Amino acid sequence: MTSLCSKLMRGALVTLTLVAAHARAESLVLANYGGAWATLLKTVCTDPFMKETGINVTQASTGDSLAQIRVQQTTGNVLWDISPTEGASLPVAQDNKWLLPIAWKIVDPDNKLAPIARQPYAIGAIAYTTALAYRTDKVPPGKKFNGWNDFWDTKNFPGPRSLRDSPMENLEFALIADGVPVNRVYEALKAPGGIDRAFRKLDKIKPAITVWWTTGQQPVQLLATGDAYYVTAFNGRISQLQRENVPVSIVWNGGSQTVSYYSIQKGAQNPKAAMQFMKFCWNDPQRLAQIARGLPYSGFNADMYKYLSADEAKALPTASVNAPLQFTFDANFWAAHQKELFARWQAWRLK
Template sequence: MNKLLWSLSLGAALVGAAGGAALAQSRDKTVVIANYGGAWAETLNRICIQPFTKETGITVTQAATEDSLAQIRAQQTTRNILWDIAPTERSGLPVSQKNGWLEPIDWSVVDPENKLPPIARKTHAIGSVAYSTTIGVRTDKLPEGKTFTGWKDFWDVKQFPGPRTLRNSPAENLEFALIADGVKPSEVYDVLRSPEGVDRAFKKLDEIKPAITVWWTSGQQPVQLLASGEVFYATAFNGRIQQLQKDKLPVALIWNGGSLDVSYYSIVKGANNAAAAMQFMKYCWNEPQRLAEIARAMPYSSFNPDLYKILSAEEARQLPTSPENIEVQFALNAEFWAENLPRIQKRWETWRLQ
């Protein structure tokens, strides 16, 4: 994908007069948000960007990126700041914080009523929405009379025989292995922080390895494998599994023991329009009505609890952050993986080839 800016808002025209003063004035009326494009960018445009521009006169443009962290690093190194808001999911947030590449969030602006829980209210980022890595199960392949409930069943190839797929990554798989071994989801990182805990996870992975027919590398792979019947059990993003359900395929989604992953957004250090960027953050990611619209457009949800006063009970049951679903999951610990992934990744690659 080219590093290309495309405008998703036609509301407020940039000041067209020549000269430095005119340029400064136009910057005051523009917020640039980096994104990965696709359906998410289209959803933001319709639900957030266009109405925000109409109400405030501030133009918002989206900048395409394939690697937000690399581009944040480049912009900070060259002091050529192109973005106001950038995605900082997974290791992007701890790495950028450690290097001083982000502005602190003014929560008196973004969350003045203190509605957001700590997971969505970081010193340098807001949790926009969350998605989950869950288990997809072909219900027509389940043994008669058996109910599949989570990771212990995923590991139980005698009671639940059949081909399986996992992501080709130690992140999340080590956590899933520990849950299968009896660790509570809320305690997986307490265990993983010790060398013995990592050993325990790999030992448990040894048990399931022969049943893994595909180690997937793209989000579409596991759902394609489920749809074709090539695997009976798969880890996959909740939205992908829910699309299979909409397509009337016999697939169940298991939230129990799922990995909740938050899509964070931050304000880049030296942003041209940090004040307006924070205004947009509140408007888009902390207003219940807009969050409900986003959740209805995509199977991903935010953290303002008032969101669930708007959605129906059936709509809420489909979302990662609903009270009943969030209770049985663990939050992916980006700080742990930012610190430990290089070491564990080497072991993972060796283990995979054994």
């Protein structure tokens, strides 16, 4: 009898272990920045993926993905299968060997994605732009606001302004305002004296900055209330204001186009399912078109434009009329110089 009970208990334990393993194998945790993006992903990607594959997808919200990836890798307690690694996060995580290589035979077997989206350790999900936005009803009569030169021109374009509280992109914007072509902005920034040149230019606009914003919603609120006339903001937020009939316009000229990358952490519970999801969500042209309609951020499978109208397409960062006007944010530059330039920025802000 005792032997029989032992066998039954062992069998039950084996069954529970197999069930637990199966549950882990059939689940996936996707980290992102929450809000409207998470809601859109649920509609366009996660719910349809679960229905088609039977793999459960849970979304986890993060405000600082790199810090949390570092903790998960340091402790060995990896909670996320797919992690956002945009900006300087990707080169830092890659250099620290915290990520798994992407199996492009699974994620992009037909080589449909643009090269910038096919990184060894990340997929480019969408592109977004930090652009100039302005209140059209605050521009002086007879004048046209065209870009960074005008942002710095407080005489002809008076009024309160707002920039992000960060050296990232502001140094680039300052150099463009100082006459550097958009396609040579990092060449100028890396040149001897380039950083000093950018800070000297920022000295000139600093007194006109009434708010140094820290969250993406701040410049949108400032425009909506009229507390700022000229701001930098994410292009999707500007489009949101336009849909609400706030008199605002976007300037693509001199914008900073950033690729929103997603990676798979080393030690992830279900890397194969993670790669299946990447293909399903960010390499399907019809889904990318749906994403673009929900938020004007563009994917990297060009076939998405077959499913978008001309008006829908022209609102996207990678549209043919907009892309040449912008520079691509250089994450490698900022990964290499972030510590020193953020320290200098804080000292400059406190002057």
